[in-house]
Each structure stands twice: as structure tokens, then as C-alpha cells.
Amino acid sequence: MSQYAHLLATNYTALVAQYLAEDVPSFDYGGYVVGDGEQVAILYCKAEGVVAGVPFFDEVFKQLDCRVEWKVKEGDYLKPEGKLEIARVYGCARKILLGERTALNIISRCSGIALRARKVSDLQKEKGFGGVIAATRKTTPGFRLVEKYGVLVGGLDTHRMDLSSMVMLKDNHIWSSGSITKAVHNARSVCGFALKIEVECQSEAEADEAIAAGADIVMLDNFTGAGLQLAAQSIKERWAARGKTHFLIESSGGITYETCATYFCPYIDVLSMSTITQGVPHVDFSLKISPQQ
Numbered sequence: 001m002s003q004y005a006h007l008l009a010t011n012y013t014a015l016v017a018q019y020l021a022e023d024v025p026s027f028d029y030g031g032y033v034v035g036d037g038e039q040v041a042i043l044y045c046k047a048e049g050v051v052a053g054v055p056f057f058d059e060v061f062k063q064l065d066c067r068v069e070w071k072v073k074e075g076d077y078l079k080p081e082g083k084l085e086i087a088r089v090y091g092c093a094r095k096i097l098l099g100e101r102t103a104l105n106i107i108s109r110c111s112g113i114a115l116r117a118r119k120v121s122d123l124q125k126e127k128g129f130g131g132v133i134a135a136t137r138k139t140t141p142g143f144r145l146v147e148k149y150g151v152l153v154g155g156l157d158t159h160r161m162d163l164s165s166m167v168m169l170k171d172n173h174i175w176s177s178g179s180i181t182k183a184v185h186n187a188r189s190v191c192g193f194a195l196k197i198e199v200e201c202q203s204e205a206e207a208d209e210a211i212a213a214g215a216d217i218v219m220l221d222n223f224t225g226a227g228l229q230l231a232a233q234s235i236k237e238r239w240a241a242r243g244k245t246h247f248l249i250e251s252s253g254g255i256t257y258e259t260c261a262t263y264f265c266p267y268i269d270v271l272s273m274s275t276i277t278q279g280v281p282h283v284d285f286s287l288k289i290s291p292q293q
Contacts, residue, residue, distance in 0.1 A: 031094035043087040049283030052153035053110030066091030117154025129264035134159035184213035222253035225262030232267035
């Protein structure tokens, strides 16, 4: 199991219990058919992927009194020809099948996200971009912890986990408050020193206002690659001349794996991409009970 499993406290066990309860809200008719005989099921990987979601997969079967033995490590890159055995699940037949689909759904999605993140991370290293590349809060309700976990295993930053993790003031916050300055001051009055404040900006003038008001991060939203680099350089140099350098510039909006390299430059501190968690193909896994010898 990867070191990232140590990040998980106790809430993930409750999530897994909810996933199981969602899949079997009343009777397990299939379980009645197969009974309680002890069986071994083999987990196969059948497509390119980065193994991720191991602690969630394990917890599904732990709650069903089964045991999992892995032949690979979390974070391993796999590209099997045909199908590759990567784990075995030991337990009674009905409980293995009770957890089968829930466990497969978790590892398939988590590993798909980890693969997308790994490919972006590899491109970042290849191009020598020294900033942070992060996911966004565009995740699946009820599945965010699994998806953010996959981002970490793939080698990228999770960004904020939820609305309580950092103050991000977007266009609707600004319009509702009346100005960037007022929104930043109002936010600081309640979030204190412990939380960073980020402001979404549509122009250099808005970025300047946000920095002057005390924002820690300015997000240049929906700028093109070339336009972004010019704007970021201009902002950094202008404020450096005034002796203020303790702020970050983030770029977001429409950035994909195919286009992200055009945004790499020394004046950008953070690139955030929703495509790390949205529209990501699942990795094909299957769990097959071994025939009786």
C-alpha cells in the first residue's frame, strides 16, 4: 500500500459502508444463490492504468470479512497485453460477490484519474515546469475523497479539498460584494490568518486590485497560453518593483493535457485543471472467482 494511505483517517471507512449500502439496500438475491463456501477471486487489470484506490478496495472486503493480497504496489504503472493478475481476494463466495462491483467501481475510477495525473506529471517533468499542477473541486458528489486520492497517487496536487479549505472568491462573490477589495476584506475578517484567500481575475487591473487588497493568490482565468505568460510576467515584475512578492499566480480555465505545456512559464506558480478528474476514462479491471479444482 502506498504512503498516501496514511492520509486517510476514519471517514473513508464510513464512505465505503455507504457505498456498500447503496448497492444492496434490501436483499442480496445473488448471494443467496452462491452461499458461504470459501473461494478465491482474482483481480485482473486489462488496460493501461496507474494502480490507485487500494485502501478503499481493501476496506470494501474488510467490511465483508474477506482478505486481499496484492501482487503490485499502489502507484505502479501497468499496461498489460491481455489481462494481468494483480491481486487475490479470499473469503466466502457471497461476500466476495457482495463487494465485487463496489470495489471495482472504486479502483477503476481512481486508477483512471491517477493515470491522467501521471501523464500530466510526466509532461511537466519533461518540460521542466517548476510550478504546481493541481486538480479542481469539479468532482463527483460522494466520491471526492476517492478522486482526490487518485490525483495524489498520480503525482499532482489536490488543490483545495472543499469550501472550508481555502477562500476562493470567484466572479459571483465579487459581483455580490460590490468589489474585489470589499470581498477580500470581508473574507479576511472571518477566515483569519490561517487560510489563504484566492481571487479569480479577468484582467491585470483586477489582479492588481486583489493583490493590493491582500489576496494571497490571484487566478488569471481563461487567459490563452501566450496572453497568460505576458500578463503573469507583467504582474510579477510590477509588484516586485514595489517590493511585494509574497503572492502566487494561478492559471485556470480550459486547460487540458494537450494544451497545458503552452501555459508552462516561470511566472506561473499554479496550473489548475478540471480535466484531471472530469471526463477521465476508467481503467478496465475484472474480478473472477477461480473455478473449483
